[in-house]
Amino acid sequence: MIRERSAGRRGGLAQRSGAAWRAAAVAVTWCAAAAGGGDVDPAVLEAEAARVAAVRRGSAAAVSIFAGDAGGGSGVLLTRDGYAATNFHVVQPAGPAMKCGLSDGRLYDAVLVGLDPTGDLALVRLLGRDDFPCAEMADSDSVEVGDFCFAAGNPFLLATDLQPSISAGIVSGVHRYQFPAGTILEYTDCLQVDAAINPGNSGGGLFDATGRLIGVNGRASFEKRGRVNVGAGYAISTNQVRNFLGCLKGGRICDHATLGATVSTSAEGRVVVDDILESSDAWRRGLRYDDEIVSLAGRPVRTVNAFKNVLGTLPAGWQVPLVYRRDGRPHEILVRLAGIHPAARLAEIVTAGAGEGEPPHAAAEPVRPPLPDAIRAVYEPRPGFANHHFNAVERDRVGAAIAAFASGLPRGPWVLAGRLDGGDEYRVELSDTVASIDLPTGTSMVAVDDALDRDPVPAGSGGLLAALVLWRRLVIEGPVAVGGTSYWGTAPRDPAALRDGAAIELVDVLETAAAGVEARFAVDVAGRVVAIDLWTSPDADPCEVRFAWPRGRAASGWPARMVVRRGGEPFGTFLIDPAADGGAP
Amino acid sequence: MIARRRLHLAACLAVAAATGAAEPPAPQQVAAAAARKVVKIHGAGGVRGLEAYQSGILVSPDGRVVTAMSTVLDSDEIDCVLDDGRRFRATLVGVDPRRELAVLALDAADLPCFTLGDDGHAAVGTRVLALSNLFGVAVGDERVSVQRGVIAAVVPLEARRGAAEAPYTGDVYVLDCTTNNPGSPGGALVDTRGRLVGMLGKELRATTSGIWLNYALPAGEIARGVEAVLTGATEPVVGRPVPFDPRLLGIVLVPDLLDRTPPFVESVVADSPADRAGVRADDLVIAVGPRSVTTRAALELAVGAVAPGDPVRLAIVRAGAVVECDVGPRPRDAAKP
Numbered sequence: 021m022i023r024e025r026s027a028g029r030r031g032g033l034a035q036r037s038g039a040a041w042r043a044a045a046v047a048v049t050w051c052a053a054a055a056g057g058g059d060v061d062p063a064v065l066e067a068e069a070a071r072v073a074a075v076r077r078g079s080a081a082a083v084s085i086f087a088g089d090a091g092g093g094s095g096v097l098l099t100r101d102g103y104a105a106t107n108f109h110v111v112q113p114a115g116p117a118m119k120c121g122l123s124d125g126r127l128y129d130a131v132l133v134g135l136d137p138t139g140d141l142a143l144v145r146l147l148g149r150d151d152f153p154c155a156e157m158a159d160s161d162s163v164e165v166g167d168f169c170f171a172a173g174n175p176f177l178l179a180t181d182l183q184p185s186i187s188a189g190i191v192s193g194v195h196r197y198q199f200p201a202g203t204i205l206e207y208t209d210c211l212q213v214d215a216a217i218n219p220g221n222s223g224g225g226l227f228d229a230t231g232r233l234i235g236v237n238g239r240a241s242f243e244k245r246g247r248v249n250v251g252a253g254y255a256i257s258t259n260q261v262r263n264f265l266g267c268l269k270g271g272r273i274c275d276h277a278t279l280g281a282t283v284s285t286s287a288e289g290r291v292v293v294d295d296i297l298e299s300s301d302a303w304r305r306g307l308r309y310d311d312e313i314v315s316l317a318g319r320p321v322r323t324v325n326a327f328k329n330v331l332g333t334l335p336a337g338w339q340v341p342l343v344y345r346r347d348g349r350p351h352e353i354l355v356r357l358a359g360i361h362p363a364a365r366l367a368e369i370v371t372a373g374a375g376e377g378e379p380p381h382a383a384a385e386p387v388r389p390p391l392p393d394a395i396r397a398v399y400e401p402r403p404g405f406a407n408h409h410f411n412a413v414e415r416d417r418v419g420a421a422i423a424a425f426a427s428g429l430p431r432g433p434w435v436l437a438g439r440l441d442g443g444d445e446y447r448v449e450l451s452d453t454v455a456s457i458d459l460p461t462g463t464s465m466v467a468v469d470d471a472l473d474r475d476p477v478p479a480g481s482g483g484l485l486a487a488l489v490l491w492r493r494l495v496i497e498g499p500v501a502v503g504g505t506s507y508w509g510t511a512p513r514d515p516a517a518l519r520d521g522a523a524i525e526l527v528d529v530l531e532t533a534a535a536g537v538e539a540r541f542a543v544d545v546a547g548r549v550v551a552i553d554l555w556t557s558p559d560a561d562p563c564e565v566r567f568a569w570p571r572g573r574a575a576s577g578w579p580a581r582m583v584v585r586r587g588g589e590p591f592g593t594f595l596i597d598p599a600a601d602g603g604a605p
Numbered sequence: 606m607i608a609r610r611r612l613h614l615a616a617c618l619a620v621a622a623a624t625g626a627a628e629p630p631a632p633q634q635v636a637a638a639a640a641r642k643v644v645k646i647h648g649a650g651g652v653r654g655l656e657a658y659q660s661g662i663l664v665s666p667d668g669r670v671v672t673a674m675s676t677v678l679d680s681d682e683i684d685c686v687l688d689d690g691r692r693f694r695a696t697l698v699g700v701d702p703r704r705e706l707a708v709l710a711l712d713a714a715d716l717p718c719f720t721l722g723d724d725g726h727a728a729v730g731t732r733v734l735a736l737s738n739l740f741g742v743a744v745g746d747e748r749v750s751v752q753r754g755v756i757a758a759v760v761p762l763e764a765r766r767g768a769a770e771a772p773y774t775g776d777v778y779v780l781d782c783t784t785n786n787p788g789s790p791g792g793a794l795v796d797t798r799g800r801l802v803g804m805l806g807k808e809l810r811a812t813t814s815g816i817w818l819n820y821a822l823p824a825g826e827i828a829r830g831v832e833a834v835l836t837g838a839t840e841p842v843v844g845r846p847v848p849f850d851p852r853l854l855g856i857v858l859v860p861d862l863l864d865r866t867p868p869f870v871e872s873v874v875a876d877s878p879a880d881r882a883g884v885r886a887d888d889l890v891i892a893v894g895p896r897s898v899t900t901r902a903a904l905e906l907a908v909g910a911v912a913p914g915d916p917v918r919l920a921i922v923r924a925g926a927v928v929e930c931d932v933g934p935r936p937r938d939a940a941k942p
Contacts, residue, residue: 165640190751196742
């Protein structure tokens with residue numbers, strides 16, 4: 021998944037400028053033409069045709085969600101195999117099964133996949149086809165105030181004929197922050213539009229002038245006139261959706277990130293740390309009171325809102341670059357973001373709702389009809405998950421990619437040897453029963469048993485040998501056999517690269533709790549493990565192993581280099597000699 | 606990102622130069638340029654449903670700001686935040702109570718600003734952008750909100766806030782976009798070329814329907830209001846009741862032939878509210894509620910000052926004694942037949 025942040029999307033400025041206004045004038049011009057019998061400016065007809073085509077594209081991907089007594093709302097199809105985004109507050113009352121209508125006039129069974137209660141996002145999957153029409157996701161950071169946009173959805177649940185309602189407008193604001201008033205639903209970095217967003221539009225797509233998806237409509241300022249449009253609606257940006265999509269697809273209840281520190285605006289207008297938890301990763305990496313936040317995850321922070329905006333788009337557990345200034349000097353650190361909510365609190369929210377909208381009519385749990393067979397086959401409740409079935413699906417998908425790449429690797433002992441970047445030699449041997457590492461500082465050895473946390477060797481690495489042991493087991497045995505392995509979601513392949521605002525490449529992450537340790541493995545599309553974080557204790561800094569793979573698309577082989585860090589400090593860089601291994605491919 | 610936007614802007618300017626003035630600039634450009642001339646105003650409020658924020662329009666490079674006269678300005682600490690995030694403490698220069706417009710001054714120089722002075726009405730059907738800090742959603746250097754719409758009508762304002770009639774009764778632009786929101790008053794209405802067309806008005810309801818009005822004060826009125834404030838020539842607002850014809854209550858007064866015709870009752874329409882209340886021919890009305898009246902014209906104004914629906918209580922001199930008659934609720938229509 022590559023995110024194009026800076027791709028030139030401004031095709032033909034002259035065309036944009038004139039066409040935008042002209043398109044708005046289509047109706048007026050048409051009337052004039054009809055009355056006077058004159059010719060219509062071809063540019064106007066062109067603009068009209070382009071708009072009709074865009075609306076057609078958006079409509080095809082629009083989902084009308086009906087959940088019986090629990091109401092309903094809107095959704096938007098993201099993939100051809102039926103994954104659709106909607107709002108948490110739409111599916112929360114609906115339960116695991118719902119009926120979804122498309123503009124083809126057909127009603128499909130759909131199942132809940134994943135939930136993001138804080139971001140008011142949810143993922144469902146429509147069943148029965150592998151060729152659903154779906155929306156193309158645009159880079160929402162390139163949306164500008166004044167851009168034409170339209171919403172396609174199911175306001176007031178009008179789409180009983182399954183045809184979405186279209187409301188058009190312009191983008192009124194970008195990077196808006198909407199604090200969670202009386203609810204936990206926080207809208208960060210969202211798009212504000214004057215297209216009519218009414219109750220029932222929730223969860224539906226917001227599209228640009230070419231029919232590409234830029235956001236998921238979710239909230240409006242309804243204060244003044246009761247629950248109808250007041251000219252200010254808010255949509256979750258597609259870039260935020262993209263960050264959470266992996267976690268959602270894994271059937272999880274996702275959590276948002278916290279830095280473990282709060283910020284406020286100083287008298288001089290700088291954004292400074294006014295409180296920080298000493299248990300936070302940011303504190304351990306050196307962030308202190310009164311430090312000025314300069315940028316987070318590569319995005320400049322000039323206001324408290326900007327800070328909350330950036331943070332709100334990030335899933336718990338990601339590592340991102342943070343630049344802060346102290347005594348006039350900038351410092352850059354990589355911080356690991358914690359979750360906002362304990363897992364138990366998230367589960368509570370999922371059960372009780374987020375507190376938005378009217379209170380539930382009945383105090384008791386609504387009585388739901390038994391699940392249809394089609395849903396039962398793809399729904400597996402489990403604590404901590406919205407639908408564990410999909411976690412197994414994603415885990416097995418990544419497992420298959422790892423297996424394909426591993427087919428050329430030896431099943432027996434592995435030997436990694438070569439030189440450290442300082443020139444000294446090293447040698448790692450990994451087998452089913454024992455693992456050892458020879459370093460200039462000495463030799464370390466662990467028995468491959470159920471207590472890899474006993475002795476995190478080599479000293480200072482935080483458990484490098486344990487990480488490599490689990491890596492070999494994952495590759496040779498597969499995630500299911502290792503046991504305790506689940507699909508975690510996606511994360512940036514190279515967090516440090518976010519600093520430059522460059523394209524973000526997201527990679528799949530598997531999570532393993534085995535042999536007394538916890539580890540996360542980042543796996544690229546080729547099935548290669550690109551990163552391992554291993555904790556021998558949940559409160560300690562993990563051992564961070566980063567693999568660099570040779571360029572090109574070899575079907576198998578060894579990494580070219582292994583960089584090991586712990587607590588922001590380098591442990592060592594290992595250059596791997598491809599010829600050293602006894603049974604190398 | 607910033608570098609890219611600058612490039613983009615340069616490209617836009619280049620295209621604009623190449624295509625000449627015939628083509629209106631892109632709405633994105635118009636919005637961006639106009640937003641730099643709109644300020645976010647923070648002042649008094651924040652309690653009892655009164656917002657402590659609104660919008661304002663920069664009308665001179667040295668920091669003159671026009672905004673809506675409101676309780677937000679009832680503070681010694683009025684702050685204006687520019688599009689670039691700069692915050693200025695504002696001084697209240699003066700108000701035009703009739704147009705409910707206020708002029709603020711910022712201690713600044715070389716600010717982007719709108720040009721005042723266009724006196725002509727924009728035509729019905731003119732496409733416009735409305736820029737304001739609705740719901741106070743933009744803070745610091747965040748851009749005010751931009752909505753699009755069309756001028757749907759040019760009509761005299763007949764609106765009220767609570768029970769109070771709006772003092773301005775001249776023409777306003779009625780808009781088809783939802784601009785009647787907290788924070789919007791004082792925002793800018795611009796045309797497709799970014800020229801100032803009007804100022805978004807205060808939150809008002811139409812007098813007849815009670816519906817929230819989306820409207821703007823025309824640019825010509827803004828210019829005259831600013832002029833009046835700066836020259837001290839503002840017109841004070843007094844109650845300005847509209848004369849009410851007592852015939853609508855069933856009272857026919859003696860013909861108004863003199864400068865100061867006393868309010869004698871000529872006749873009473875049978876079965877009218879006045880008839881039922883006991884008003885009789887040859888009665889002399891001396892007071893309407895607490896207001897004493899000595900002329901026919903004064904009586905018409907005094908009845909006009911009674912809010913529609915409120916009781917009209919007359920004090921009458923009949924055969925040397927004072928009689929009180931409650932004629933019942935005042936009808937809505939104040940117009941002379």
